[in-house]
Amino acid sequence: MDARILLVEDDPSIREVTAIGLRRAGFTVETAIDGQQGLARFGAEPFDLVLLDVMLPRLDGLEVCRAIRRTSTVAVVMLTARADTIDVVVGLEAGADDYVKKPFEVPELVARVRAALRRAGRGPDEADRLHLGPIAIDLAGRSATRDGETIALTRTEFDLLTELTRHAGQVLSRDTLLDRIWGYDYLGDSRLVDVAIQRLRAKIEADPAAPTLVLTVRGAGYKAVR
Amino acid sequence: MRGIRARLTVTLVALVALTAVLLGAGAYLFVENSLHAQVLRDAGAQAKFDLSVTVPARNLPPAPTCTDIIDSGLRQTFLLRGIDTIIDVDGCEPIVSDEDLVGVLPTLPSDLVERVGNGELAYAWVTVDGRPSLIVGGQSGGSGPAYYFIHDVSALEEALAQLRLALIVGTVILILVALLVARAIARGVLAPVEAAGRAAERIEGGDLSARVPVTSDDEFGTWAERFNRMAEALADTIGRLEAAEAQNRRFVADVAHELRTPLAALVAEASILREHLTELPPDSRRAGELLVTDVGRLRTLVDDLMEVSRFDAGAEQIAVEPVDFGDLARSVTAARLPDAALVLPAVPLIVETDSRRLERILGNLLDNAREHAAGSPVEVALAVDRGEISLAVSDRGPGVPPDRLERIFERFYKADPSRHGGSSGLGLAIAAEHAALLGGYLTAANLAGGGLRIELRLPVT
Numbered sequence: 084m085d086a087r088i089l090l091v092e093d094d095p096s097i098r099e100v101t102a103i104g105l106r107r108a109g110f111t112v113e114t115a116i117d118g119q120q121g122l123a124r125f126g127a128e129p130f131d132l133v134l135l136d137v138m139l140p141r142l143d144g145l146e147v148c149r150a151i152r153r154t155s156t157v158a159v160v161m162l163t164a165r166a167d168t169i170d171v172v173v174g175l176e177a178g179a180d181d182y183v184k185k186p187f188e189v190p191e192l193v194a195r196v197r198a199a200l201r202r203a204g205r206g207p208d209e210a211d212r213l214h215l216g217p218i219a220i221d222l223a224g225r226s227a228t229r230d231g232e233t234i235a236l237t238r239t240e241f242d243l244l245t246e247l248t249r250h251a252g253q254v255l256s257r258d259t260l261l262d263r264i265w266g267y268d269y270l271g272d273s274r275l276v277d278v279a280i281q282r283l284r285a286k287i288e289a290d291p292a293a294p295t296l297v298l299t300v301r302g303a304g305y306k307a308v309r
Numbered sequence: 310m311r312g313i314r315a316r317l318t319v320t321l322v323a324l325v326a327l328t329a330v331l332l333g334a335g336a337y338l339f340v341e342n343s344l345h346a347q348v349l350r351d352a353g354a355q356a357k358f359d360l361s362v363t364v365p366a367r368n369l370p371p372a373p374t375c376t377d378i379i380d381s382g383l384r385q386t387f388l389l390r391g392i393d394t395i396i397d398v399d400g401c402e403p404i405v406s407d408e409d410l411v412g413v414l415p416t417l418p419s420d421l422v423e424r425v426g427n428g429e430l431a432y433a434w435v436t437v438d439g440r441p442s443l444i445v446g447g448q449s450g451g452s453g454p455a456y457y458f459i460h461d462v463s464a465l466e467e468a469l470a471q472l473r474l475a476l477i478v479g480t481v482i483l484i485l486v487a488l489l490v491a492r493a494i495a496r497g498v499l500a501p502v503e504a505a506g507r508a509a510e511r512i513e514g515g516d517l518s519a520r521v522p523v524t525s526d527d528e529f530g531t532w533a534e535r536f537n538r539m540a541e542a543l544a545d546t547i548g549r550l551e552a553a554e555a556q557n558r559r560f561v562a563d564v565a566h567e568l569r570t571p572l573a574a575l576v577a578e579a580s581i582l583r584e585h586l587t588e589l590p591p592d593s594r595r596a597g598e599l600l601v602t603d604v605g606r607l608r609t610l611v612d613d614l615m616e617v618s619r620f621d622a623g624a625e626q627i628a629v630e631p632v633d634f635g636d637l638a639r640s641v642t643a644a645r646l647p648d649a650a651l652v653l654p655a656v657p658l659i660v661e662t663d664s665r666r667l668e669r670i671l672g673n674l675l676d677n678a679r680e681h682a683a684g685s686p687v688e689v690a691l692a693v694d695r696g697e698i699s700l701a702v703s704d705r706g707p708g709v710p711p712d713r714l715e716r717i718f719e720r721f722y723k724a725d726p727s728r729h730g731g732s733s734g735l736g737l738a739i740a741a742e743h744a745a746l747l748g749g750y751l752t753a754a755n756l757a758g759g760g761l762r763i764e765l766r767l768p769v770t
Contacts, residue, residue, distance in 0.1 A: 096574035104581050164569055186573035186608060188580035302631035302659070 086131040086200050087111045091121035091147065092162065093139050104189030118142025122150055132158040132200055137170065145177045152178035156238060158203040160195060171278050180239050181265055198266030202242065215248045215307055216296045218287055239264065240283045247297055252309035254300045280305055314499055318491040325487035333476040341469055348443055349432060352460050356430060356445040360456060364449035373453060375401035393459040409438055421446055425455045441466040501529040505536055517544035562618035568611045579604040613735035617720065620742045627663040627746055634658040634691055634698065641668050642689050645675040652690040660698060660769060666743040673736040674702040674763050680732045682706020682761065701764040708755040717753055
């Protein structure tokens with residue numbers, strides 16, 4: 084896999100060892116030491132994935148992520164020292180696809196990067212349209228509309244909505260969703276699913292506090308209404 | 310508190326009652342005595358006068374017969390003067406001034422009759438015809454018929470009875486008033502004590518701002534001021550301790566936080582090194598292996614320190630959902646200590662709780678068993694016992710000396726200080742904190758025949 088990765092990390096040791104690990108795994112790695120340099124690099128060359136530390140000098144990772152999202156749908160994985168729910172929420176809100184908690188072991192990071200790249204590379208496989216209540220999902224164009232108006236969804240949110248809609252009426256557990264959307268083949272953090280569902284609801288539900296399209300099934304998981 | 314109030318009341322009432330009874334009884338006896346003496350004096354004077362003047366004036370013979378007496382007109386005289394009289398003459402029925410007095414003579418006290426027969430002037434308080442009366446008897450000139458003069462004293466006795474009633478009612482009222490006054494005084498005296506009690510109770514409950522109102526400048530006021538000064542000193546000291554404690558906790562949190570970045574680098578570096586250990590010469594390889602292991606230990610320690618400082622910051626929240634305890638016990642055991650035996654109830658046990666914390670508790674208990682009872686059989690048992698969920702991890706290791714059993718949940722407590730395991734010494738303390746957050750607790754017990762059993766008990770909600 085000859086994917087190009089931009090690694091933005093301020094700590095020199097972590098930056099160097101992570102770059103070594105990723106290169107050994109077959110990736111081409113460019114590095115940046117702060118947010119501004121990261122954005123400059125991103126603007127200058129094409130990348131398949133951006134690894135972004137949240138706590139960066141000058142311009143923090145969340146700002147960088149938002150800036151990238153304004154122009155690109157490139158896969159973004161955040162590196163966060165605090166895997167608190169609030170960080171996850173803010174990261175996903177800024178448009179990140181996944182997060183990896185520090186400290187991480189390099190093989191773990193590589194697995195997560197590969198999963199994110201797989202998802203990003205997953206092309207439009209069906210020239211089809213799906214419907215969930217008033218929401219129309221255009222699989223080919225990877226967009227969702229309500230009454231003709233486009234809903235701004237991140238890649239993760241779009242995938243989540245598509246997966247739930249394909250199995251409308253069927254309960255999907257958090258682990259199933261982690262596996263299918265994030266591509267984790269090991270026990271991941273199911274809070275990621277909860278947060279992503281909340282974000283999705285905020286965009287598609289008329290009243291996110293009383294969801295009617297994506298329902299929680301207590302103790303089991305989530306399901307889209309048929 | 311009640312004791313003092315009761316004693317004060319009883320004492321005051323008893324004092325008042327005793328005084329009232331003594332005074333009342335004394336006054337009554339004095340009045341009764343003087344009234345009786347007055348009546349007796351008058352009756353005695355009348356008897357003496359009649360026996361020494363009125364009777365001799367009739368010039369009766371020395372031993373008068375009934376006829377002599379009747380003829381003398383004495384009976385009429387006494388009747389006219391309104392003095393009830395009985396004249397006892399030998400040899401005939403007693404001569405009476407009033408028909409009502411027939412038959413009274415035999416009812417008179419024999420003592421009186423005897424003394425009168427001996428020529429004395431004697432008296433007796435008796436009841437005649439249903440009325441309290443004073444009878445004075447005597448002979449005229451020391452011999453002859455006996456004259457008994459009967460004085461109705463019922464008016465006097467009635468007055469005395471009223472006086473008695475008045476005194477009794479008065480005493481009762483006085484005692485009631487004393488009771489009320491005693492209670493009021495007791496309340497007044499004890500109010501500061503009760504206020505102090507309430508203040509002490511609040512301080513005991515952790516409210517160090519509680520003070521006793523200083524309402525007087527007597528002994529109680531002085532005491533209240535002293536109490537308040539003590540409470541203030543206590544609040545000061547505890548405040549300083551709390552500040553020091555908070556500073557300590559912030560320091561721990563800061564240290565843990567500062568360690569995270571170099572640790573993150575170490576973990577990433579070690580993970581790469583681990584994959585290439587076989588390419589190193591033997592000595593370097595051993596050092597590399599140790600380095601990788603020690604980075605793991607450091608990571609556990611820093612993670613645990615971070616977790617502990619989150620508890621100390623009090624920022625922990627729980628997220629409850631229905632959790633199948635059996636499933637959870639099975640998956641955590643499979644991940645942490647697959648060799649452990651599982652004893653699960655026949656029916657699924659599904660309870661609302663925070664699965665993340667539950668996983669952490671069981672994981673830490675299993676780590677502890679693996680660490681301190683390496684190689685021994687470990688059993689994970691789930692049950693419902695006396696309305697609580699019991700999740701116990703038992704090992705067959707060396708156990709813990711009984712006097713240190715409770716201390717194993719303290720931070721950095723090591724049952725065997727010489728042991729250098731991969732644990733931080735915080736695992737059980739963290740498990741105990743999680744258990745408390747879930748509304749439960751951990752207990753530890755040595756097993757008969759060796760081994761340690763640590764049990765999580767959770768209320769069934």
